[in-house]
Amino acid sequence: MTGLTAIVVVVLVDLMARWLTPLHPLREVEDAVRDLRSKDPTVLAIGSSHARTFQALGQAVAKRTNNQQRILSVPVEYGKLHSYEWVFQHRLLPLLEEKDSSGKRKRPSLRHILLVTEWWDSIPTDSGGPAHNLPARAWVLSDFLADLFQHGLTPYNRNYLRQRWKRLFAASTLIQDRGQEHILGELRKKLRPLSPATRERIFRQKLQVWQAMIERSRAKLFQPMQMKALHRMLKLFRKKGFTVTILLYPRMPGTLTAKSKRTTLALYASRMKKICKAYHCKVIDLSYNTPVQDKHFAADFDHMTHEGNRLFTTWSLRGPLRYLLSPTRSSAPARGAKP
Numbered sequence: 001m002t003g004l005t006a007i008v009v010v011v012l013v014d015l016m017a018r019w020l021t022p023l024h025p026l027r028e029v030e031d032a033v034r035d036l037r038s039k040d041p042t043v044l045a046i047g048s049s050h051a052r053t054f055q056a057l058g059q060a061v062a063k064r065t066n067n068q069q070r071i072l073s074v075p076v077e078y079g080k081l082h083s084y085e086w087v088f089q090h091r092l093l094p095l096l097e098e099k100d101s102s103g104k105r106k107r108p109s110l111r112h113i114l115l116v117t118e119w120w121d122s123i124p125t126d127s128g129g130p131a132h133n134l135p136a137r138a139w140v141l142s143d144f145l146a147d148l149f150q151h152g153l154t155p156y157n158r159n160y161l162r163q164r165w166k167r168l169f170a171a172s173t174l175i176q177d178r179g180q181e182h183i184l185g186e187l188r189k190k191l192r193p194l195s196p197a198t199r200e201r202i203f204r205q206k207l208q209v210w211q212a213m214i215e216r217s218r219a220k221l222f223q224p225m226q227m228k229a230l231h232r233m234l235k236l237f238r239k240k241g242f243t244v245t246i247l248l249y250p251r252m253p254g255t256l257t258a259k260s261k262r263t264t265l266a267l268y269a270s271r272m273k274k275i276c277k278a279y280h281c282k283v284i285d286l287s288y289n290t291p292v293q294d295k296h297f298a299a300d301f302d303h304m305t306h307e308g309n310r311l312f313t314t315w316s317l318r319g320p321l322r323y324l325l326s327p328t329r330s331s332a333p334a335r336g337a338k339p
Contacts, residue, residue, distance in 0.1 A: 036092065047075065052073060054073040057324075096240075253294055
């Protein structure tokens with residue numbers, strides 16, 4: 001009876017927590033891999049959590065082209081160029097090259113890679129090594145066991161176990177909130193609502209933190225590990241015959257200062273354009289000067305809301321991403337050609 005009572009209490013608390021902070025399941029690498037097993041995309045959009053925008057955009061493209069153009073969104077939470085390369089090499093490429101009994105590729109339609117990125121992807125992680133999003137978001141059991149055998153249980157590979165636990169209990173708000181503290185924050189708001197003046201002050205403080213972070217990141221751009229991964233990716237894309245667009249994702253306007261636009265963002269865009277010139281790909285810089293405003297971003301100041309995604313989709317398909325509505329043909333050089 002004690003055990004049963006404890007279970008009932010936990011379930012009730014979980015339901016109350018869900019009322020405070022409703023669950024919003026997010027697309028992850030494994031969701032993209034599952035989709036790729038059953039689908040044959042023409043465009044692959046890979047990036048950080050920002051690539052989730054291209055799930056919504058892909059639905060619009062499929063509808064407007066009668067499913068002739070099909071975008072597969074691959075969001076690698078937390079970003080980093082090295083992580084994108086690993087995911088493409090280990091999770092996507094084997095499926096893209098899979099053949100049927102007749103020797104033909106099962107998924108032959110992919111022609112275009114949309115690499116969704118921003119300055120953050122080129123700066124080092126806190127450890128200076130691979131990002132923890134690989135074990136958490138991209139590994140499968142065999143990857144975990146191989147690392148466990150080589151290094152033992154470490155804080156790095158333990159991220160795989162943590163994320164598996166969260167995915168196992170995807171319907172539990174208590175499990176999903178661990179380390180996030182959204183529940184306590186929402187509870188405080190319910191019990192002691194903030195005044196408009198306090199909310200504005202907190203908003204301004206957070207805005208200043210973001211502005212300073214982006215400005216300071218100028219000195220951290222272009223970590224060799226990340227840039228080598230980018231070059232390897234672009235070489236592989238060319239070898240496979242894909243056309244490539246590097247898209248610089250829109251930023252919340254309020255987080256950008258004149259200085260950060262002139263330094264951090266301009267430097268990253270300039271380097272991407274220089275690299276693309278060598279690999280015959282193109283850069284679409286949407287970092288700012290889009291119709292997306294502060295109100296179209298979530299409370300984290302980083303991700304667009306559903307309304308923001310709708311606005312971005314409508315605007316971009318009328319302008320800079322209109323080409324996604326047309327058949328994509330490869331203009332890459334012959335296999336094995338060098339830039």
